[in-house]
Amino acid sequence: MSAQTTWADAMTYRHRADPYPFFAQLRTTPVVQVAQDLYVVTGYREVLALAHDPRISSDIRRSPLAAHVAEDTDSPVGLEDLRAHSGREPSIIVSDPPDHDRARRQVLRHFGPPHSPEVIPGMEPHILALANKLLDALEARNATTFDVVEDYAYPIPVSVICAILGVPLADEPTFHTWIHDFLSGVDLGPDATTEEGKARTEKSRAAGTALRSYLAELIGQYLHQPADGLLSKLVNDTDGPDGPMSPRQAVSNAQLLLVAGHDSTVNTIANCVMTLLRNPGSFELLQHHPELIPRAIEEVQRLQSAVQFFPSRSATDDIEIADTVIPKGAAVHLIYSAANRDPARFADPDHFDPQRPDNEHLGWGSGIHTCIGGPLARLEVNLTLETFLHRVRAPRLAEDPPPYRRSHIFRGPRHLMIDIDGIATREVQ
Numbered sequence: 001m002s003a004q005t006t007w008a009d010a011m012t013y014r015h016r017a018d019p020y021p022f023f024a025q026l027r028t029t030p031v032v033q034v035a036q037d038l039y040v041v042t043g044y045r046e047v048l049a050l051a052h053d054p055r056i057s058s059d060i061r062r063s064p065l066a067a068h069v070a071e072d073t074d075s076p077v078g079l080e081d082l083r084a085h086s087g088r089e090p091s092i093i094v095s096d097p098p099d100h101d102r103a104r105r106q107v108l109r110h111f112g113p114p115h116s117p118e119v120i121p122g123m124e125p126h127i128l129a130l131a132n133k134l135l136d137a138l139e140a141r142n143a144t145t146f147d148v149v150e151d152y153a154y155p156i157p158v159s160v161i162c163a164i165l166g167v168p169l170a171d172e173p174t175f176h177t178w179i180h181d182f183l184s185g186v187d188l189g190p191d192a193t194t195e196e197g198k199a200r201t202e203k204s205r206a207a208g209t210a211l212r213s214y215l216a217e218l219i220g221q222y223l224h225q226p227a228d229g230l231l232s233k234l235v236n237d238t239d240g241p242d243g244p245m246s247p248r249q250a251v252s253n254a255q256l257l258l259v260a261g262h263d264s265t266v267n268t269i270a271n272c273v274m275t276l277l278r279n280p281g282s283f284e285l286l287q288h289h290p291e292l293i294p295r296a297i298e299e300v301q302r303l304q305s306a307v308q309f310f311p312s313r314s315a316t317d318d319i320e321i322a323d324t325v326i327p328k329g330a331a332v333h334l335i336y337s338a339a340n341r342d343p344a345r346f347a348d349p350d351h352f353d354p355q356r357p358d359n360e361h362l363g364w365g366s367g368i369h370t371c372i373g374g375p376l377a378r379l380e381v382n383l384t385l386e387t388f389l390h391r392v393r394a395p396r397l398a399e400d401p402p403p404y405r406r407s408h409i410f411r412g413p414r415h416l417m418i419d420i421d422g423i424a425t426r427e428v429q
């Protein structure tokens, strides 16, 4: 099978539940050309090297895929969408230094130490209270089955990121649909060329525009009337070394923070429950040894990487690597999820080992674009998983594999139905 066909197979929705055999096939050539102007990197060593290589740009405006796509309406339109969605002022994930570094500093001032050390740990009581409240509701209706995604995993990160950013939670039903449609239409695989795929792309464009308008209005309000929350602080910051962020740039970053700030955390919570229930004995192991939860979460992230890759990168020079030359100007996908199962780096890589030593996986990225939300996501997944382990009695997967969401970038179950013996009553503290 050609690398081109294998890549298309890995990206097609039909294989969303298990793209890994295709990634393993691709990895026989760790850096491989899969289309004109597109190279895919699947080896751990190679992904790590290129994630730290200044000759790799993340600026979506430089990507040849984006340019081709804009000219050719019959080709998959995912990248054009990513470019459009980032607006004329790119967000930090699709920009390069020095703009990237300045914007990242501006955001981090209001998100973590040293300037705002209380933001993330301050969410702990909120996360715990919400996790328990959701389980209380299931207990009250004597649930013997429930959807881990809708009934438990989704409400927690979305509520947390709204509180941090200053986005009204009351607007969640509206932006939930926009974000769902937006992400479903970002498709770089063969499905994008079908009639349904084109319709999804159209819907995604409209949803992205609606989401950006909504956030622009909210930021406009904060400019006139400053309030608590990161978005308001971002555009009203007069104390910081970089000054306030421009409203246009703030809209792009608000969109990134709102979407990235909950979507992959939801997928990770669902992936954790799914992986524990797929591997007999591991649920009980963590119940009796909650101190192993953080390591188990990292192992799930390695095995089921909620962000499989991010498709904005391109080479700014010829780069020789793994007996291949990536030519200047080519698009380069660093496939974190494939690197995370590289047998040259991880022993028995398809096996779930919650106590795996030396687990330096790439599920949070690596290099200057490493996830800024890792500490928050880890706190959320830790607490929700711990509460789940504590109160959900004898969970079993009702359907395996579960139905998957469309995205091959932000990959996770759409629903995760489980059967249970019941929910234990909350202990009064």
Ligand code: HEM
Pocket (backbone or CB within 6 Å): 058, 092, 093, 094, 104, 161, 256, 257, 260, 261, 262, 264, 265, 268, 305, 306, 307, 310, 336, 362, 363, 364, 365, 366, 368, 369, 370, 371, 372, 373, 374, 376, 377
């Ligand atoms: C389990 C949940 C999460 C996973 C698996 C995840 C994964 C990732 C990965 C792999 C990247 C690197 C993308 C690249 O290489 O281009 C990234 C970047 C990013 N993530 Fe996350 N993320 C998660 C949660 C969050 C949260 C909660 C937030 C925000 C509050 C967040 C905000 C960001 C931002 C802003 C970037 C871009 C950083 C930059 O370009 O400098 N993420 N994330």
